[in-house]
Amino acid sequence: MNTPVTASISPPTAVESETDVNRLAGRPAALLISTLLLGVLSFQLNASMVTPALPQIAASFGQAPDAAAPVQSMFFLAGAIAGPVIGRWSDFIGRRAALLLVLAIMGTGTILCIAAPTLPLLITGRFLQGVSSAVFALSYIVLSENLQPRVFGTSVGIIAAINGGIGGVDGYVGGLMSETLGFRSIFVVVLVLTAVAAGCILRTVPKGRPQHVRGAMDWWGAGSLSVFLVFITYFVSGGSAAGWTAPGTLALLAGTIASFAAFWMIEKRRSHPLIAVHHLRSRQVWPVIATTVLTLAGIFAVMNFTVVLLSQDKGSGFGLSPSLSALLFLTPAALIGVFAAPLAGWLAGRRGWIKTLRTGTALSLACAVAAALFSGNQVAVMIAVASLGIFYNGLFLTAINGLSVLLSPKEAPASLPSINGASFGIGASLGVVIVAPFAAQATSAGYATALWISAAITAAAFIVSLFVAAPKGETL
Structure with a gap:
């Protein structure tokens, strides 16, 4: 692709210089970013801190460990549904109202989790908590509509950095709290953070709905x-x-x-659809969604499934304990991503979002190939997975989230980021189920095959990323 390609859809984003004078920078921008960060943390801690507490949750209700599976699955299912619905609804009721609605639902679910006398009621509370997944897409849209271009990229990176947790520390703290104070203490922390986030949103996020949006919710x-x-x-x-x-x-x-x-x-x-069919067919939409699904299917399975099994396998793997496995293979990438994502956003705002996306996808592919080639070498796999903290957690996640905002249709600015957000869970689940039969063989060949399959899926993601159109004002 040597000829410049410009997106035909012009969303109300931070690239439109004529509105720059009305956008935030400096201290007001920092306050807005910090406020949205609190909202995002409310969701992320709900996801990561509860994971190590699952065995205790099941035991406290007299159930086997596998009975706690819906505690997480229903949480993420609710997120997949709520993201596209509430995100698009925010075009009509306003971003602040949508954020407060999401936090109110999450707060209700959290209170139910704290007080739940039975496991089904706790699972119901977790479903309500899962609605908070919409806060990610809403945050990206608020940043796009209110920040100056030179701040927008870095701010997207800051929010994206939380997508993988707080450097791996949150999971450890969740396990520690569960052991010492009981699993309900985690929900108390989440409830307090949710209340603080709601108060800050009331003070800092602008009122009103986008002026250019017409019609009613579909x-x-x-x-x-x-x-x-x-x-x-x-x-x-x-x-x-x-x-x-x-x-x-x-x-x-x-x-x-x-x-x-x-x-x-x-x-x-529909006269005012959730997202118009002709947009779904356009290069502004389908390649973004497909790149997300394929990259998550490839890289998530490497980082959070195959390598985890490989590292703890005493027969054909590295024979590490669960805690040491997490310390060596999960924590480095998460910690690196916290610092790499804001830098990736800064880079995308100056060098181009498309270039950042393709660079991140290509180098993530290189890491997956390296892990497959040297799957028997613990140090090599550690380096490959840690490098994904830069290329996947940093470059890719920041770029794909930014592009989902920049390429969303003007008449439905929340549609693409919301639908793309739902694609994360679909891609992650798909990747794991594809490689699971091979990794479950618990043999060196099985692990290598699983890693090569993930690399092939990531290669497909890179090919699809070549079809993503550039945002307005950016050339390929």
Whole structure:
């Protein structure tokens, strides 16, 4: 691609210089970023701090450990549904109102988790908490609409840096709190943080709705998209558990196809759709979503599944304890990403979002290939996974989140970042179920095969990234 390509969709983003004088910089910008960071942390701590407490949660209700699985799965399912719906609704009710709604729902769910006398009620609370996933997309949109261009890129990186946790420390603290104070203490911390975040949002996030958005919320489109997301989530998990040719899995596949077809037909007939069909077909939308799904499918499975099993396997792997495995293979990438993501945002704002995306995807691919080539060498795999802290947690996540805002349709500025946010969970789940049969063999060849499959998926992601159109004012 040697010829410049400019996006035909012009969202109300930080690239529009004529509005720069009304945008924030300096101390007001720092206050806004800090406020949104509190909201994002409310979600992230809900995800990461609860994970090590799952065995205790099950035991406290007299259940086997596997009974706690819905505590997390329902949390992330709610996030996948709520992101596109509330994100798009914010175009009509305003960003601040949407953020406060999300935090109110999460707060209600957190109180239910604290007081829940039974496991089903706690799972219900976790579902309500999962709605807070929408805060990520909403934060990116607020930053885009209110910050000057030279601040926007770095701010996206700061928010994206929290996507993988607080340098791996949050998971450790969650486990420590669970052991010493009980798992409900985690929810008390989350509730306090949620209340503080809501108060700060009231003071710093501007009121009102985007002036250029017309029409009303497309609830039919939101409903059909939600049904599709539920079906595809259970299809992926069902295929992994029961087999891809099992009758139940095939029924879920049929439901997935039918619900997407229904969503497509509904959107074609709506005057103000959730996202117009012609946008879904455009290079501003589908390559962004596909790049997200494929990259998550490739890299998430490497970092959070295959390498974890490999490092703890005493027969064919490195034979490490769970805690040492996390310290050597999970913490470095998370910690590096905290510092790399803001730098990646600064770089994207100056060198180009498309270049940053493709560089991050290509170098993440190189790391996946290195891990596959030297899967028997503990030091080599450690270096490869740690490097993903720069290239995946830093460059890729920052660039793809920024582009989802910059390329979203002008008449529906929250649609693409919201739908793209839902794609993260789909991609991560898909990657794990694809490589699981090979990694589960617990052999050197099985681990190597799983890593090579992840590398191949990441290569496909890089190819798709070549089709992503450039934001307004940026050339390829």
